[in-house]
Amino acid sequence: MRRAPHLQVRMLGLLTVLALLAALLVGRLGQLQASGPDEAAGAAAAPDTRTVAVPALRGRILDRDGVPIADNDRRTDVTIDRRVLADSDDGGRALVRRVAEALDRPVDELWARTTLCGAPGAADPPRCWPGSAYVPVPVVEGVAKTEALALTETPERYPGVQVVTSPVRSYPRIAGGGGAPQTIGYLTRADAETVAESDGTLAEGDLAGAAGLEQHYDEELRGRPGQRVVRVDGRGVVVEEVSRTAAQPGRDLVTTLDVGVQRAAERALADGMADAQDRDRPATSGGAVVLDLAEGGVVASASRPTYDPAVWSGPVTQERYEQLTSGGDNPLVDRVLGVAQPPASTFKAVTLPGAVRAGVDLERPVPCTASYRIGDREFRNFESRAYGTISWHQALVVSCDTVFYRVAEQVWRDQGGIDAESDHGDPLIETARSFGLGEATGVDLPGEVDGRIPGREWKREYWEQTKDEACARAEDGYPGIDDESRADYLTRLAEETCRRGYRYQPGDEVNLSIGQGDVTTTLLQMAQVYGTIARAGSEPQPHLGDALVTVDGQQEELPAPEPEQVDIPEGSGALIRDALADVVTEGTAASAFADADLPAWSVAGKTGTAEVFGEEDTSWFVSWGPTSDPRYVVAVVVDEGGTGGSTAAGIAADIHEHLAAHERG
Known part of the structure; x- marks a missing residue:
């Protein structure tokens, strides 16, 4: 009995606590009843709800006339509701097996798709599902509608299974060419960082x-996703949709590309490389670009090896992905702007203005000998024979190397010879850089490389980075190379690099003068250079984006980059333009243009044949037309294609023929 008062006190305290909790609950209910829209939205984010993004329809990529290059299509998919899987005694295995049998697909493949990437016990990518856990999982993507009939006709056998349509990228121009896959790019699943x-x-x-225009203009093309707020149970399975907000479609991108010219460039490149292979040239890869000199827009950009971008419209197997991304002939690489290599004699159009800056008198004849000796090394005249004393005009027409060797050696001596440490004042190097070489053009595409104008500073930096390896090779040689002559050559080169690799030799300046050695440029850079010469110093700025268009037709013009002015020494520009016109009619490209209607569409251009150790020569041709009123630059390169006149010039001739017809209408 003495304990009774204590018990009463404890009961009274408990009742007091319960009363307080009840008062708080009533107060909170009153708040919710009086709450506004913002607080209601907060309630939707309660612990038992999840927000799921609703993807926006992606904008299309169009050519200059509005022809779709990357479009949107509908794909038929088969999905399974996760709630049905979770409610099944066997986790849904029997259901997945029935679906697999109906669609004649491997059961393991479909079951792997029901697992969430990154979750415990999930299948490895790309077999698992990388998307949200709160949407029906697409166990099979890209099903033929006839296949889906087996599921829709007997829905009682397939509870929770739906046949749905999903938006997917399509490429309507690829069947007949003109798809520009390396330029357009492709899509991949966004990673966490993105x-x-x-x-x-x-x-x-x-x-x-993930590449090309799809990547550069991704933000404009993707639109803005909507949202679904769903309620989930304790297992994390969706049981109800609470609300939905519509997505905002992306904007269409109008480009400077012309699908007709693009198709012609792709066909000419493919045919020209096949012809080179018929002549026992490997012709392993190549590129072609057409630049509009009136506006600077890229009209066509072709690259080989190529691929069908429709591969990205459905699931990509690991094997197929490795085929696309591995090996030396990676078809995803854009060889117009993503590869830099020696431009060979096409570079002479850059060297000649540099020679004028060095004090060369273009009116004075020059000797074109078969070779030219500097110290104990003899540099031969690669692309042409000895012509005796000729004019500078003729030196370009016949592509005489030794004329440029003499200028280069004199420039090297004037700079201070072997003891010079700075490139400042070197007229050949500074002229090349004034044309924009050694840095990216700034075109609105990812993956553009800078190229290289090698000088004294670069050579010392490169030597410091590589001398340890060179010295090790000088000591050990190249035991893994079976070709003894090549292994011996590389060993001697390593020995020289180890001892004196930091020195800028006269041979370095000589090689620079004819676009060989360590100098590298992209095809797009050389197209820009020749456009600058064709327009007497007004440098075109390559670009592809022209306008953005909303679904209701509102158009936003994208500002085109303004041309820059390049100072070309007086007299040299006119000489180059005249000489390069004669290259096509009587010089190293004459045979390639023998059947062209040059009176109607005159062309000026320069061949180039780059020597690559251990491989066939790289074939170059850079040109513009018509010469009377330059409108287009056409530039072509083919790796291991032979001489510039035998392969690249012929490809360019075919493209010019199409452009002439295109302009006539």
Whole structure:
């Protein structure tokens, strides 16, 4: 009995606590009843709800006339509701097996798709599902509608299974060419970093631009996703949709490309490389670009090896992905702007203005000998025979190397010879850089490389980075190379590099003068250089984006980069333009243009044949037309294609023929 008062006190305290909790609950209910829209939205984010992104329809990529190059299509997919899988005694295995049998697909493949990438026990990518856990999982993508009939006709056998349509990228021009796959690019699933940087416009599992225009203009093309707020149970399975916000479609991108010219460039490049292979040239890869000199727009950009971009419209197997991304002939590489290599004699159009800056008198005849000796090394006249004393005009027409060797050696001596440490004042190097070489053009595409104008500073930096390896090779040689002559050559080269690799030798300046040695440029850079010469110093700025268009037709013009002015020494520009016109009629490209209607569409251009150790020569031709009123630059390169006149010039001739017809209408 003495304990009774204590018990009463404890009961009274408990009742007091319960009363307080009840008062708090009533107060909170009153708050919710009086709450506004913002607080209601907060309630939707309660612990038992999840927000799921609704992807926006991606904008299309169009040519200059509005012809779709990358479009949107509908794909038929088969999905399974995760709630049905979770509610099944066997986790849904029997259901997945029935679906697999109906569609004649491997059961393991479909079951792997039901697992979430990164979750415990999930299948390895790309077999698992990389998307959201709160949407029906697409176990099979890209099903033929006839296949899907087996599921829709007997729905009782397939509870939770739906046949749905999903938007997917399509490439309508690829069947007949003109798809420009390396330029257009492709889409891949966004990784966590891309999602985090997207400012809410991308969600986990969404597609994002991974190359080309798809990547550069990804933000404009992707639009803004909508949202679904769903309620989930304790297992994380969706049981109800609470609300939905519509997505905002992306904008279409109008480009400077012309699908007709693009198709012609792709066909000419493919045919020209096949012809070179018929002549026992490997012709392993190549590129062709057409630049509009009136506006600076890229009209066509072709690259080989190539591929059908439709491969990205459905699931990509690991094997197929490795085929696309591995090996030396990677078809995803854009060989117009993503590869830099020696431009050979096409570079002489850059060297000649540099020679004028060095004090050369273009009116004075020059000797074109078969070879030219500097110290104990003899440099031969690669692309042409000895012509005796000739004019500078003729030196370009016949592509005489030794004329340029003499200038280069004199420039090297004037700079201070072997003791010079700075490139400042070197007229050949400074002229090349004034044309924009050694740095990217700034075209609105990812993956552009800078190229290289090698000088004294570069050579010392490169030697410091590589001398340890060179010295090790000088000691050990190249035991892994079976070709003894090549192994011996490389060993001697390593020995020289180890001892004196930092020195800028006269041979370095000589090689620079004819676009060989360590100098590298992209095809797009050389197209820009020749456009600058054709327009007497007004440098075109390559670009592809022209306008953005909303779904309701509102158009936003994209500002075209303004041309820059390059100072070309007086007299040299006119000489180059006249000489390069004669290259096509009587010089190293004459045979390639023998059947062309040059009176109607005159062309000026320069061949180049780059020597590559251990491989066939690289074939170059850079040109413009018509010469009377330059409108287009056409530049072509073919790796291991032979001489410039035998392969690249012929490809360019075919493209010019199409451009002439195109302009006539």
